[in-house]
Amino acid sequence: MTTKSAAAAARATVYGYPRQGANRELKKAVEGYWKGRVTADALRETAAELRRTTWRQLAEAGVHEVPTGDFSYYDHVLDTSVMVGAVPARHRASFESDALDGYFAMARGTQDVAPLEMTKWFDTNYHYLVPELGPDTVFATDSAKQVAELKEALALDLSARPVLVGPVTYLLLAKPAPGVPADFEPLTLLDRLLPVYAEVLADLRAAGAQWVQLDEPALVQDRTPAELNAATRAYRELGALTDRPKLLVASYFDRLGDALPVLAKAPIDGLALDFTDAAAANLDDLAAAGGLPGKRLVAGVVNGRNIWINDLEKSLSTLGTLLGLADRVDVAASCSLLHVPIDAAAERDIDPQILRWLAFARQKTTEIVALAKGLSQGTDTIAAELAANRADLASRAGSAITHDPAVRARAAAVTDAEGRRSQPYAERSAAQRSHLKLPLLPTTTIGSFPQTTELRTARADLRAGRLDTAGYEERIRNEIREVVSFQEKTGLDVLVHGEPERNDMVQYFAEQLTGYLATQHGWVQSYGTRYVRPPVLAGDISRPEPMTVRWTSFANSLTDRPVKGMLTGPVTMLAWSFVRDDQPLGDTARQVALALRDEVNDLEAAGTSVIQVDEPALRETLPLRAADRPAYLDWATESFRLTTSGVRPDTQIHTHMCYAEFGDIVRAIDDLDADVISLEAARSHMQVARELAEHGYPREAGPGVYDIHSPRVPDAAEAAALLRKGLEAIPPQRLWVNPDCGLKTRGWPETRASLENLVTAARTVRGEL
Ligand code: GLN
Ligand code: ZN
Numbered sequence: 001m002t003t004k005s006a007a008a009a010a011r012a013t014v015y016g017y018p019r020q021g022a023n024r025e026l027k028k029a030v031e032g033y034w035k036g037r038v039t040a041d042a043l044r045e046t047a048a049e050l051r052r053t054t055w056r057q058l059a060e061a062g063v064h065e066v067p068t069g070d071f072s073y074y075d076h077v078l079d080t081s082v083m084v085g086a087v088p089a090r091h092r093a094s095f096e097s098d099a100l101d102g103y104f105a106m107a108r109g110t111q112d113v114a115p116l117e118m119t120k121w122f123d124t125n126y127h128y129l130v131p132e133l134g135p136d137t138v139f140a141t142d143s144a145k146q147v148a149e150l151k152e153a154l155a156l157d158l159s160a161r162p163v164l165v166g167p168v169t170y171l172l173l174a175k176p177a178p179g180v181p182a183d184f185e186p187l188t189l190l191d192r193l194l195p196v197y198a199e200v201l202a203d204l205r206a207a208g209a210q211w212v213q214l215d216e217p218a219l220v221q222d223r224t225p226a227e228l229n230a231a232t233r234a235y236r237e238l239g240a241l242t243d244r245p246k247l248l249v250a251s252y253f254d255r256l257g258d259a260l261p262v263l264a265k266a267p268i269d270g271l272a273l274d275f276t277d278a279a280a281a282n283l284d285d286l287a288a289a290g291g292l293p294g295k296r297l298v299a300g301v302v303n304g305r306n307i308w309i310n311d312l313e314k315s316l317s318t319l320g321t322l323l324g325l326a327d328r329v330d331v332a333a334s335c336s337l338l339h340v341p342i343d344a345a346a347e348r349d350i351d352p353q354i355l356r357w358l359a360f361a362r363q364k365t366t367e368i369v370a371l372a373k374g375l376s377q378g379t380d381t382i383a384a385e386l387a388a389n390r391a392d393l394a395s396r397a398g399s400a401i402t403h404d405p406a407v408r409a410r411a412a413a414v415t416d417a418e419g420r421r422s423q424p425y426a427e428r429s430a431a432q433r434s435h436l437k438l439p440l441l442p443t444t445t446i447g448s449f450p451q452t453t454e455l456r457t458a459r460a461d462l463r464a465g466r467l468d469t470a471g472y473e474e475r476i477r478n479e480i481r482e483v484v485s486f487q488e489k490t491g492l493d494v495l496v497h498g499e500p501e502r503n504d505m506v507q508y509f510a511e512q513l514t515g516y517l518a519t520q521h522g523w524v525q526s527y528g529t530r531y532v533r534p535p536v537l538a539g540d541i542s543r544p545e546p547m548t549v550r551w552t553s554f555a556n557s558l559t560d561r562p563v564k565g566m567l568t569g570p571v572t573m574l575a576w577s578f579v580r581d582d583q584p585l586g587d588t589a590r591q592v593a594l595a596l597r598d599e600v601n602d603l604e605a606a607g608t609s610v611i612q613v614d615e616p617a618l619r620e621t622l623p624l625r626a627a628d629r630p631a632y633l634d635w636a637t638e639s640f641r642l643t644t645s646g647v648r649p650d651t652q653i654h655t656h657m658c659y660a661e662f663g664d665i666v667r668a669i670d671d672l673d674a675d676v677i678s679l680e681a682a683r684s685h686m687q688v689a690r691e692l693a694e695h696g697y698p699r700e701a702g703p704g705v706y707d708i709h710s711p712r713v714p715d716a717a718e719a720a721a722l723l724r725k726g727l728e729a730i731p732p733q734r735l736w737v738n739p740d741c742g743l744k745t746r747g748w749p750e751t752r753a754s755l756e757n758l759v760t761a762a763r764t765v766r767g768e769l
Helices: 003-008 025-034 040-061 076-083 089-097 099-108 144-155 167-173 186-206 225-240 259-265 281-288 312-323 361-377 379-398 405-412 425-436 453-464 469-490 549-557 570-575 585-605 626-644 663-671 687-694 716-729 748-767
Strands: 066-068 118-120 127-129 160-165 211-215 246-250 270-274 292-302 326-333 514-517 524-527 530-532 536-542 564-568 610-614 652-657 676-679 700-703
Touching: 025 040, 040 066, 040 144, 040 361, 066 144, 076 099, 076 127, 076 144, 076 160, 076 167, 089 099, 127 524, 144 160, 144 186, 160 167, 160 186, 167 186, 167 225, 186 211, 186 225, 225 246, 225 259, 246 292, 259 270, 259 281, 270 281, 281 312, 292 312, 292 361, 312 326, 312 361, 312 379, 326 361, 361 379, 405 536, 405 585, 425 652, 453 469, 469 549, 469 748, 536 585, 549 564, 549 585, 564 585, 570 585, 570 626, 585 610, 585 626, 610 626, 626 663, 663 687, 687 700, 687 716, 716 748
Parallel strands: 066 160, 160 211, 211 246, 246 270, 270 292, 292 326, 564 610, 610 652, 652 676, 676 700
Antiparallel strands: 118 127, 514 536, 524 530
16 A cells, blocks of 8 residues: 555544543543432433533544543443453352442452452552452353443544443453462463453444453563564464454553564554654664554554643644554554543633643643644644644743743752762761760651541641631641651650651652642542642642751751651652653752751751652552663752752661562662651561662661551560561661551551550560660
């Protein structure tokens, strides 16, 4: 086929769309259903109306083929488990008596039955429910949801393409069910699973599907030859089916690498590839594989996970190159638009000039449509869009917001020495010991204390003008007084102020840093009905004034014990925000680090001897491919060191992370050069302590002895037993005693009891040394 006809066929499409509705109607309906205030029928009708609204909007914007089946009441991986009949045994009875309640029970658990485990969807902030499989799993086809949603879209006279999680990705995301040996590999179930997919495909075809999309993002990760073989087999079998729609296999979040030739050669009808900067290698790899002769290529040129406008001319040039490589080239976002908010036009508080740089799902859709039109009908047909885009990009590139000379000069002048503590760890450790005079097994907490209703109400009242700043701050001070006095009474050694002034550990700082934007409606789904509004790293970052010093100092003034200053680290600030796409991540991290460094130094100058810089996100932004990890860890650890290295040797730097397995980043954790680290460990029975020891980690560490994720109060004997376990791996001179994480989601009664037990446990075990 010639280049010209490939271009003429160019269509606009997306792989998925935010589910919540413009005013988070879905959240309200689902939570209303849980509370018994919304009937099942009303919930279904709300959901159907949201789907129709989305499809109509997409079609009106000019999208030629809308996605179906991407909608979910909770999570699309859980929907896939239902589709293939992989309902865990403990949920089966409830699922069979009421499918909707059984579905939510799998997602959230009930009083008696544990939910499925939840984990991050690749390197996004979306969380999915992990399928539980075992050698006894019997799959069974349930295509009802997919078929019904396809029919809804077809009833609107739209061209629609059902979207499924592909069989290989589904199995690679699964874990052994409870009771199944940990070395069971779900991928061994492929032969059993494929017939289910075959039935779903046949059902969808019977319902009118021309094309079906099978998402295989797991193939952008490093895969073993056996896993690639499984992919080959899966698509050979599905491709060989006679009663099937055309198959589009979609990849996103990174380059396909070794999986690209596998899919290019497979007897499928189309392939969707990510062509954003992070996956740019796909272009060369596709050419090297000989292109996709006879197949449809869907080109993800519009970034589906950031909130910036596209460079339309650059995308057109990529698309132009691709025309020579496939039979037909369509235009799409790089991934589902699930990961971006719905509509930038809803933002009222953002400077109109900056607003023009932003593209949420609706704006991205418009870009995709324009690109498809430019590609098929000639760039002169989108001359106005191109001119406006050029002007907006120029305004962004030339803006004083994105280019603050003072910030840039300072970042450029950072020296190696600035990024290192003035003395090596061993010497600092001795200095800190004589300065802080802490007992063996010192006790502390991770920072936050319960965020009570009173605190939340006070914040809401302040925002609404019902409470003035002075009144609000007095409440914060009262809370700090209580938290400090409780800790003194309980006998904790290193105190905290409790973070009562913080709404959120990233937003609190974002609001005070120049260059950061907040949105009013920029909600994205984190999991289920939980939505977050990540702030936007829009420009060069600077700190007009201290952010935390007065609260820490106030706490300090109330006690003779050390009060730990508390900051969110640069990597976590980036990970939980929308980041700039006009400079390397490491440059943004360095700017944030310099702003935080000033805060650290100011805390020290105000008399703070212990400062904690939280980096719970260090591991979650680890690149999907191992080859990309060293570069990431370089800038990540460098920015942490830059944040913390301006202090005296006798000032103790803590860091905190919350995940239970981190053997793969112990080296990086050591590179942070922090003096003390606290980690989540209670549920894994101190597994992290053993991992630290195995890797020869030389510093002080506090593996958590109190699981803060549940209201359960560990008794002193249990905490003491965990400490003794910790001591098997970490010597008493280096072991700290603390909970797994902050206490902001806990209530006061269990917090009080648990911390009293924790101190008792520390005293008991000290007595045994
Ligand atoms: N200092 C924070 C707190 O205690 C840490 C939170 C976190 O690790 N996510 O709440
Ligand atoms: Zn934590």
